[in-house]
Amino acid sequence: MKAAVVFEKGNIPQYTDFPDPETPKDNEVQVSVKAASVKNLDRAIAGGSHYSVSNEVPQPKIIGTDGAGYLENGEKIYFFSKKGTTAEKVNVEKGFTIPVPEEMDFATAAALPNAVMGSAMGLKFRAGMKPGDTVLINGATGVTGRIAVQIAKLYGAKKIIATGRNEESLQSLIELGADEVVSLKLQDKDFKNKIKEIQHETPVDIILDYLWGHSVEMILSALKGDGTFSHKTRLVSVGGMSGDTIQLSSQILRGTDIQISGSGLGSWTKEEFHLLFTEIIPEMFKAAVEGKITIETEIVAIKEIESVWNSEIPAGKRLVITI
Numbered sequence: 001m002k003a004a005v006v007f008e009k010g011n012i013p014q015y016t017d018f019p020d021p022e023t024p025k026d027n028e029v030q031v032s033v034k035a036a037s038v039k040n041l042d043r044a045i046a047g048g049s050h051y052s053v054s055n056e057v058p059q060p061k062i063i064g065t066d067g068a069g070y071l072e073n074g075e076k077i078y079f080f081s082k083k084g085t086t087a088e089k090v091n092v093e094k095g096f097t098i099p100v101p102e103e104m105d106f107a108t109a110a111a112l113p114n115a116v117m118g119s120a121m122g123l124k125f126r127a128g129m130k131p132g133d134t135v136l137i138n139g140a141t142g143v144t145g146r147i148a149v150q151i152a153k154l155y156g157a158k159k160i161i162a163t164g165r166n167e168e169s170l171q172s173l174i175e176l177g178a179d180e181v182v183s184l185k186l187q188d189k190d191f192k193n194k195i196k197e198i199q200h201e202t203p204v205d206i207i208l209d210y211l212w213g214h215s216v217e218m219i220l221s222a223l224k225g226d227g228t229f230s231h232k233t234r235l236v237s238v239g240g241m242s243g244d245t246i247q248l249s250s251q252i253l254r255g256t257d258i259q260i261s262g263s264g265l266g267s268w269t270k271e272e273f274h275l276l277f278t279e280i281i282p283e284m285f286k287a288a289v290e291g292k293i294t295i296e297t298e299i300v301a302i303k304e305i306e307s308v309w310n311s312e313i314p315a316g317k318r319l320v321i322t323i
Helices: 040-047 106-126 143-154 167-176 188-201 213-223 250-255 270-289 302-308
Strands: 002-006 014-017 028-038 066-070 076-080 089-093 097-099 134-138 159-164 180-183 206-209 233-237 258-262 296-301 317-322
Touching: 002 302, 014 302, 028 040, 028 106, 066 106, 076 089, 076 106, 076 270, 097 270, 106 143, 106 206, 106 233, 106 270, 106 296, 106 317, 134 143, 134 213, 143 159, 143 167, 159 167, 167 180, 180 188, 188 213, 206 213, 213 233, 213 250, 296 302, 302 317
Parallel strands: 134 159, 134 206, 159 180, 206 233, 233 258, 296 317
Antiparallel strands: 002 014, 028 066, 028 089, 028 317, 066 076, 076 097
């Protein structure tokens, strides 16, 4: 069969022949893949920099962690697999598949779930979001951040504040449900003053962060208490696009009712992951079919994988490989 394969960590995936999967085990199904998304996670795994593969023995590996296609009985499904997904056929554990509505195209089905994981899980399980909460999404102009704005609205947020550097994409978030946008291109003092102003007018209940780094340092500094009672804020780290570390003053923790946690593959319980597949993603598929959630994709055929791997994808779009 044909597949997109990395032969050595850090190399560009190649469009090549690869052995067909073996006969599925009792707990598996075989999928004829039609589309697979390419995310920062997949690039990090292919490059060997992701924590999940740090101890793996190097060997030829099909890229990708999720996709969409047909089962042998013709059913359309989305699937998740750590064994690689950008190939003509893959075997997948039955518990990691989700039916796809007939009205939904394969590119959308492949692209949407990861963005949902990165937002709904953080909002629902780490932040414990409730209707009426005020949500600040830091780094909202990327694919997952744009979905987070829409999910926060679906979950009943009273106010949604979005930050980002891409001015055009930032303004477009208003149409997706953001009530206010703040540019990360502002001078540090102006950015912090704007966050302080927002906190004074409508105290922030949840910060969903995709950037980490300096922007989070500024937000935490802006929320720092003054020794009187402070509003409880839950900060959930979902990504680290601006750096893996921050400097955090202990005074911020002592003077502010702030709770910091992370949301990612290693932080979810089995029960939460089960709910993701049985309730959350199906709910979001339904919302997408009804037009309540939209995701933009950049579609490329698998034979073009080598030329597109290091290309810059338009802001806010998810790269999807069709097979």
